[in-house]
Amino acid sequence: LDHKQDDSKENNVENYAGSFYTTKEECEIAFNICLQKECSYMPEPRFLDHLKSCNLIMARFMALQWLIKSRRRLNLSFATVFNAANYFDRFISMNQCHEWKYRMFELLSVACLSIASKFGETDPPTLHEIQMEDLDHLFQSSLIQRMELTILKALGWRLR
Amino acid sequence: MSTALSLCGRNLVGFLSIACFNLADPQILLGFLSVASIDFLKGGAVLLIEMDKYKKTREIGYGGFGNVYQGCNRVTNENVTLKELWFPDEKEGVPSVVIKEISLLKEMEHSNIVRLLEVVSAVNENSVYLVYEDMECDLQKFMNDCPKIAKDPDFIKRFLQQILCGLAYYHSHNILHQDLKPQNMWIDRFDYILKLADFGWARAFGGSFKKIGYLDVTHWYKAPELLRCQQFSTPVDVWSVGCIFAEMVTRRPLFAEFSEVHQLLKIFSILGTPTWPEGTTSHLFANCYSKDLAAAVPGLVTLEPAGIDLLSKMLCINPSGRITAHDALKHAYFDNIEFEV
Numbered sequence: 001l002d003h004k005q006d007d008s009k010e011n012n013v014e015n016y017a018g019s020f021y022t023t024k025e026e027c028e029i030a031f032n033i034c035l036q037k038e039c040s041y042m043p044e045p046r047f048l049d050h051l052k053s054c055n056l057i058m059a060r061f062m063a064l065q066w067l068i069k070s071r072r073r074l075n076l077s078f079a080t081v082f083n084a085a086n087y088f089d090r091f092i093s094m095n096q097c098h099e100w101k102y103r104m105f106e107l108l109s110v111a112c113l114s115i116a117s118k119f120g121e122t123d124p125p126t127l128h129e130i131q132m133e134d135l136d137h138l139f140q141s142s143l144i145q146r147m148e149l150t151i152l153k154a155l156g157w158r159l160r
Numbered sequence: 161m162s163t164a165l166s167l168c169g170r171n172l173v174g175f176l177s178i179a180c181f182n183l184a185d186p187q188i189l190l191g192f193l194s195v196a197s198i199d200f201l202k203g204g205a206v207l208l209i210e211m212d213k214y215k216k217t218r219e220i221g222y223g224g225f226g227n228v229y230q231g232c233n234r235v236t237n238e239n240v241t242l243k244e245l246w247f248p249d250e251k252e253g254v255p256s257v258v259i260k261e262i263s264l265l266k267e268m269e270h271s272n273i274v275r276l277l278e279v280v281s282a283v284n285e286n287s288v289y290l291v292y293e294d295m296e297c298d299l300q301k302f303m304n305d306c307p308k309i310a311k312d313p314d315f316i317k318r319f320l321q322q323i324l325c326g327l328a329y330y331h332s333h334n335i336l337h338q339d340l341k342p343q344n345m346w347i348d349r350f351d352y353i354l355k356l357a358d359f360g361w362a363r364a365f366g367g368s369f370k371k372i373g374y375l376d377v378t379h380w381y382k383a384p385e386l387l388r389c390q391q392f393s394t395p396v397d398v399w400s401v402g403c404i405f406a407e408m409v410t411r412r413p414l415f416a417e418f419s420e421v422h423q424l425l426k427i428f429s430i431l432g433t434p435t436w437p438e439g440t441t442s443h444l445f446a447n448c449y450s451k452d453l454a455a456a457v458p459g460l461v462t463l464e465p466a467g468i469d470l471l472s473k474m475l476c477i478n479p480s481g482r483i484t485a486h487d488a489l490k491h492a493y494f495d496n497i498e499f500e501v
Contacts, residue, residue: 118256127253145253149281157279159263
């Protein structure tokens, strides 16, 4: 019975989120829901320490630079690049790996941008278009697909 | 190398050790990673070849993207529903519809919506399976098997409320269900919790989508604006709920015709044909009047007046005049409902 009451409480909270907020209490509830959501899309704790200890700061910087350049080249929205960077960080923060190779970073960036544009753009660029400039490697689409699936699974398909 | 790989598979060593063994070729690394569940990176879980975790017991349907199966978890013996999503084009990686749909479903958490347990990839990697919790009974079956309970006005009220709760949750997340029918509503026979299921057509509105494949959806529950191929939005779902509400009361589908044209004519014959001011074809359904529902459908006499009122608001031909799921929940019909079963 307790469980059921909890459920109905949760439903009420959701209802507030879907309607206009009239009281201060409702606003606070809505704010907390948003805050909780935001936290669930953050990289794992101690991400920065992880980056520093693995000497990944420069590699991450270059990957982000490539993402930002690609935005202009492919005429994508800012949200897409923001999401791609978010997936990139979350994936790295989950994989406590000390042996990142440069081409793995490139593959990861390509796959993140591909997922983000498929998620957010109405007319996403093709995998070939994404890899057109500023990369040292050209990846097969089957490999990118596997990387995409690996990332999606690691992120629990949570793309906001 | 191969012993090393199987070793790290067994011992649940993460990306770290695999990466160390495969410095040369990410192809091998990813080949390994993609068949193995990556959950183990977060520690603990038993590593299995992904789809091996589930056994397909029988095929229960098909959709535009792939088949739907009943299955069970080999480890826990828990029954599940498996829904396959094919990737039609290998050249473009994971299709954007699949990415959009699954990420959408992952956000859904409501007691009246079927829970997506996990997403597993198939062995050939050209499809993924959505794993849903399984419920043994749908509303259609329930109405056939337990007519006494299903007929009870209190149960109808409770079921309708749950349908609307789930639907209001969808709509508050900007999602259209678009395929509401009794077969897509699952019922737990123990506590009579109803859950909305089947997301074959569930799409976010606000974005534009390319349609892939063909889904054989029944048109009995389709709103007139869908039958007329006009612009549509959340009111189409409310229409479907209205049809289901009437079906629960009268024990037969409200509008059940064999073609979409006949369907539309049937709707007009029961609810009244809309009239249009001359020369305003763009504003279809602008001026419609409603006949008295209780008089038009004899089976509805058992429904209380508040219920008739709510039903006629849900079955308003003009979509902009139709009641929303959120407002429907506040309707007087639900005033005297008991919350606990």
